[in-house]
Amino acid sequence: MEKTLSALVVHDIKNALALLEIDLEQLIHREDAPTEGIRAYRRCVDLKSRLISFLTLYKYDQSGLQPLTQEVVLLEFIEDLVRHSQSGMAPESHHGHKITVSIDYEKMQMGRMATAWLDENLVELAMESALNNAIRYAHHRVDVWVEQTPDALILNVQDDGVGVGVVGALMQRNIPDQSSSTGLGLALCKAVAEAHGRGEVRLESISGGGTLFSMTLRSAS
């Protein structure tokens, strides 16, 4: 009974958040949309995405995730991902810096119309959370790129922040602290990578500052 009740409540809150998001979305479409409105929209999107991450992880803990793989055109997928991260206004770090998110075409390793078999909804959820996390800790920019090898697909997100050593040693632990949004996001990425067959998630500091997040999906090529 208690479980059913909490499920109902969570479902209800999620739907309410989504409706709020849609209302705010309409608001920021206006020419004269106030900055506060845009900020409220961003908060709402973030909150909803955290709740959905949590629910997905919960599902993973209870019964595992069964990916529904479809053939996805990688470039389309990445471009949409980057575009969504910028809807409304340029994203901001938690210090209030404006962050530029772009695709690093130089580092892309794949054919022009390259495709991969993956669960678009799950991978999108994971990548959104990785991207949001990178934006939060970046100074100026976040780069995204994809490498496709014969037996793996690697999705990369790199920021120019201070690096994992400073902001999130906890993220490298096997069992991330799910109470922080970074930890929650990372746990979600791990779950999604595992659901795509022996996948893995890495988070490392790079020389010259910044953090590189990479998610490897083995069954996606």
Added chain:
Amino acid sequence: MATILPQGSSIFDKHVENEYVRFDKLSALVIDDISSMRHAIRTQLQSIGMNSVGVAVNAHEALELIGVNTYDVILCDYNLNKSSSGQHFLEYLRNENLLSGTTLFIMLTAETEYSFVANAVEFIPDDYLLKPCSETKLRSRLERLIDRRTYLIRVLKAMDIRRYDVAIHECNKLLATAADDRRRMDVLRRKAEAQLKLEDYTAVLDTYARAATIRADAPWILLGMARAHYALGDSPQASSLASELIDKNKNYVAAYELLAKVRLEADDEEGAFDLLLRSSVILPSAKRLRSVAQAAFLLGRLDEAKANAEAAIQLSTGSMVERSGDYLSLAQTLVDMGDHKSAISTLEKNARKHGDEGIFGVAKGAILAQAYFDAGEREKAKKLMDRSISLLASRKNSFVMTALGKAALKVGDVILGLKLLTKAIQCSGKDEMRIARHVKKSMVDTGQKDKVEDVIDGGRKRILLLVDEATKLMRTAHFEEANQMVVEALDIQEENIETLMTAAQLHLLWLKHEGLDDKIMARAKTYLSMLDKLVPNNQKVMNFYRFFNEIASK
């Protein structure tokens, strides 16, 4: 806003095709039972630029709208209401051919339910969207889907008007120029569907084999191959492919259903029942519960038959998949269980809204007759049975004849009972196997086990004998005697093709030998037109017609 189109990176710059999607020309239907959600999604679609967006609260409302409009996009919530899901609705639309091939069906699901649902079924929507989603996401998904549809539009339109040959031709044109594997797979899938419609199973297998070189373990390829092998009579190969599918995904209901068919043909009724049961547990739909109830009934597992028939009624009541026949199955099961009281109340109270009209009324009377007989009310039973028989008249419904035959046997009219059951077999057509099992059960239940073989034979042996005799007599120009044999054979089964062929041939020869006679000529004409209806475009029948015209024109 920053543009994300690549700049100065020449290998990517052709990728702008989505920019051309014109949303203002497209229409959409949103189906969701929560009003705020329904309207929010409509707002999003309008904000994207769609001018024509309809909304529906439930499947019923949606069905009415789909009946009068062709939508470009349907967005349907997975959780429509307690008894029917978006998946049920999609299955219904596809089964009844109510959805144009050009309509995109998008299922909206919550993240916790979608992967289970999505992996389990045969009728997959064009896409799944996690609900609720942002406008930008909705827009980019729609752009991509519409782009895919536009690519296939000639194929889809040809399929819609059942010009499968044209569809295949269009597929071949696309395959010759397809730029990537994803498009090639899309086209191959449609091509196989068109070939399947034309029942060209060898070609179907070729197409799937080609698709398998791109991605060998796609479930739709395995299922399609399994079905084609089954249609070609290669049951072992069909079974092994279906089992492979289940190994990969234990929730793949369509594979269970195909395996059940194979088992049933091998007379493994128990095995078939288990498979059907499993598929109905994974994804209960009224249709699946019905087949489980029927299989259980035929196996004499009456408790399970009852439970599943009741579940089918409960699930379908008030929805578009409601069938009055469910009450008949349940009532017959109850009669066989010895619970005549419940059988009577099922038909007289619960099924009251279906009335006494038509074929339902006839079947209802037949089952009620059995129940009242068991209740000791023999007069009433006899009355009900007589009424049903008089109403049966020219109707050829095997199920009803089986119920009536059983009633007659119960009441003690063995001759009438056996005659009805034989008739049931004779007009069962494609359903022969199933009806034969019903008839067999009815006879075993009423102590007529020793005559099962004769009845199931449906008089076939006797017909063969008569036709054989008629042929011999006709060759020796004993037309009158031959005709008597044919008439007797037609009396046993009037739509027997072999008998009709012999009858037609006999009359043509008769006319040729003995000259034109109005009566013989009229009979010849009747036989030919019956044959033309039963086996249209048959070469032999065409020749008969030509011969007949030659004689008649003299």
